Amino acid sequence: MTATLTAAALAVVIGQSATYRAPRTADGKPDLNGVWQALNTAHWDIEAHAAAPGAVPQLGASGAIPGGLGVVDGELPYKPEALAKKKENFANRLALDPEMRCYLPGVPRATYMPYPFQIIQSQKHIMLVHEFAGAVRTIYMDNHVDPPADSWMGWSNGRWEGESLVVDTRGFNDKTWFDRAGNFHSEALHVIERFTPRSPETLTYEVTIEDPNVFTRPWKMSMPLYRRVEKNAQLAEFRCVEYGEELVYGHLRKQSGK
Amino acid sequence: MKLSVVVGIVMLAAIPIAGQQPSTYKAPRTPDGQPDLQGFWTNSTYTPLERPDGVTKEFYTPEELAEVEKRAAARESEQTEPGTVADVHYDFSQFGLDNSQATLARSLRTSLIVDPPTGKMPPVTPEGRKRAADLAAARKALGNVNDAVQNMSNGGRCIIMGGSGPPLMDAGYNANYHIVQAPGYVMILTEMIHDARIIPLDGRPQPPSGLRQWMGVSRGRWEGETLVVETTNFNGRNPFRGSSENLKVIERFTRLADDAIQYRFTVEDPSTWEIPWTAEERLQHTEGPIFEHACHEGNYGIANTLAGARLEEKKAAEEAAAGGAK
Numbered sequence: 001m002t003a004t005l006t007a008a009a010l011a012v013v014i015g016q017s018a019t020y021r022a023p024r025t026a027d028g029k030p031d032l033n034g035v036w037q038a039l040n041t042a043h044w045d046i047e048a049h050a051a052a053p054g055a056v057p058q059l060g061a062s063g064a065i066p067g068g069l070g071v072v073d074g075e076l077p078y079k080p081e082a083l084a085k086k087k088e089n090f091a092n093r094l095a096l097d098p099e100m101r102c103y104l105p106g107v108p109r110a111t112y113m114p115y116p117f118q119i120i121q122s123q124k125h126i127m128l129v130h131e132f133a134g135a136v137r138t139i140y141m142d143n144h145v146d147p148p149a150d151s152w153m154g155w156s157n158g159r160w161e162g163e164s165l166v167v168d169t170r171g172f173n174d175k176t177w178f179d180r181a182g183n184f185h186s187e188a189l190h191v192i193e194r195f196t197p198r199s200p201e202t203l204t205y206e207v208t209i210e211d212p213n214v215f216t217r218p219w220k221m222s223m224p225l226y227r228r229v230e231k232n233a234q235l236a237e238f239r240c241v242e243y244g245e246e247l248v249y250g251h252l253r254k255q256s257g258k
Numbered sequence: 259m260k261l262s263v264v265v266g267i268v269m270l271a272a273i274p275i276a277g278q279q280p281s282t283y284k285a286p287r288t289p290d291g292q293p294d295l296q297g298f299w300t301n302s303t304y305t306p307l308e309r310p311d312g313v314t315k316e317f318y319t320p321e322e323l324a325e326v327e328k329r330a331a332a333r334e335s336e337q338t339e340p341g342t343v344a345d346v347h348y349d350f351s352q353f354g355l356d357n358s359q360a361t362l363a364r365s366l367r368t369s370l371i372v373d374p375p376t377g378k379m380p381p382v383t384p385e386g387r388k389r390a391a392d393l394a395a396a397r398k399a400l401g402n403v404n405d406a407v408q409n410m411s412n413g414g415r416c417i418i419m420g421g422s423g424p425p426l427m428d429a430g431y432n433a434n435y436h437i438v439q440a441p442g443y444v445m446i447l448t449e450m451i452h453d454a455r456i457i458p459l460d461g462r463p464q465p466p467s468g469l470r471q472w473m474g475v476s477r478g479r480w481e482g483e484t485l486v487v488e489t490t491n492f493n494g495r496n497p498f499r500g501s502s503e504n505l506k507v508i509e510r511f512t513r514l515a516d517d518a519i520q521y522r523f524t525v526e527d528p529s530t531w532e533i534p535w536t537a538e539e540r541l542q543h544t545e546g547p548i549f550e551h552a553c554h555e556g557n558y559g560i561a562n563t564l565a566g567a568r569l570e571e572k573k574a575a576e577e578a579a580a581g582g583a584k
Contacts, residue, residue: 026288026289026291031441033441033442033443103555104552104555118456119440120445121440122439122440124296125438127445127447134453134454136454138436138447140547149549151552152552152555153550234456234475237471237472239417241415241554242417245407245408248407249560249564252407252561253406253407254571
């Protein structure tokens with residue numbers, strides 16, 4: 001019942017408006033340029049979730065987890081052993097969540113973290129530049145090749161389908177998560193994203209996730225992305241390496257008196 | 259390595275003289291009408307920022323440059339020979355980290371600095387000298403470099419490299435950039451630490467001084483064929499040759515040819531130098547793509563260095579204790 005309600009709510013919220021036609025760039029493509037940001041709790045947990053205390057009690061209410069409807073259609077189709085690993089990830093998230101260490105956040109997590117990202121749209125290359133960790137994706141619009149090597153942000157080949165930018169990304173490592181709830185994937189991850197303008201200030205972001213090592217079937221997420229409409233909107237530098245270093249190397253610090 | 263040197267000499271006939279003024283070349287246009295600077299570029303060079311002592315002229319002859327490049331390539335080759343100190347870290351030739359194997363932005367200039375005409379940076383102000391001394395003292399007070407990660411260099415920690423700029427400087431290897439233009443914006447991606455600088459062209463003012471960043475905040479405009487970018491609001495934590503947070507960098511990008519951009523930058527910082535100074539580089543077209551430089555994520559070097567230092571301390575303490583027991 002909960003799952004049904006969630007899906008219905010999503011459909012209402014996102015309301016794909018098939019009639020909207022985006023302004024065009026000079027070369028005639030839908031113009032996706034701008035600073036965009038998700039406005040939901042998917043960065044906490046892409047599944048429906050109740051409010052809960054945070055992992056660090058000292059942060060009080062400011063560190064607590066707000067509840068949310070989730071951005072996926074029903075429950076994630078984990079294989080049994082993978083579901084056990086997801087729960088283990090959550091239990092040990094302070095030590096294991098790559099976000100804590102300022103590692104590149106992976107895809108699609110980068111899109112709905114609570115930070116803006118900017119689309120720089122050109123003909124051959126479309127750049128997605130994220131505020132968090134300065135993560136960068138290059139979407140190759142021509143000269144499509146297989147991923148030359150595994151990487152954190154994957155290798156993205158893009159194409160236009162009507163009003164939508166469709167991005168096919170593979171070549172991931174297995175080190176990134178989907179959210180702070182420990183939802184994860186393997187290096188077999190295959191992500192297909194559709195960015196579709198739905199109004200001058202919003203995009204519909206739809207993602208299909210395939211990973212036969214972790215899930216029993218492909219699954220989808222969907223959410224609106226909002227334009228940062230401030231006249232002077234820009235990404236600020238969030239060079240977070242130094243904020244994660246104590247977690248990575250703190251145990252190797254010289255102890256005083258030794 | 260020897261092969262690279264030979265190839266370099268063969269190519270000498272075609273050395274462009276960086277410094278020649280843009281002639282009749284007109285850059286292609288992007289669909290929205292900007293001069294098109296897009297593509298993959300490198301400023302990998304053997305030309306030093308400052309003119310070497312003993313060199314008094316502005317340009318080498320092609321023969322002299324060939325000799326300079328030969329010596330530089332030989333130095334790179336030497337450091338990969340077994341038994342030298344440098345070979346412990348990387349085999350430069352194996353991983354293509356040496357300049358002689360990369361696309362070179364070649365120039366007959368004897369220094370990147372074009373003003374002052376001496377090719378040297380201008381004198382440092384008393385304030386600049388005091389700041390440098392204070393920084394050195396503060397650094398020393400932190401303790402040994404291997405005591406904690408926070409004592410290590412910005413580059414070693416993968417926070418920021420010297421070449422990210424502005425100004426764009428060859429950081430020693432991976433001196434590659436990807437320029438992408440959209441209406442109202444130019445983006446320059448530096449390969450090192452995937453640093454993307456997004457430059458708005460809409461005439462917006464600089465933000466309040468409360469927003470200070472490692473790479474500052476950049477604002478750009480087109481002056482005819484030239485992209486002019488002014489950057490301020492630095493946080494001063496990655497000083498450029500001793501600069502302060504009051505640094506202002508003015509960059510000028512002018513496409514010279516299908517395969518080259520003239521890149522000039524002027525550095526103003528009255529807190530550091532008595533007068534502004536200007537340098538000129540060539541950005542040479544190079545083959546893409548640029549791969550993900552996940553520097554922090556793969557930084558095993560720091561963990562191993564710190565672990566090694568702790569192990570040595572433990573051994574020293576044990577030996578001292580054993581010596582004391584005798």
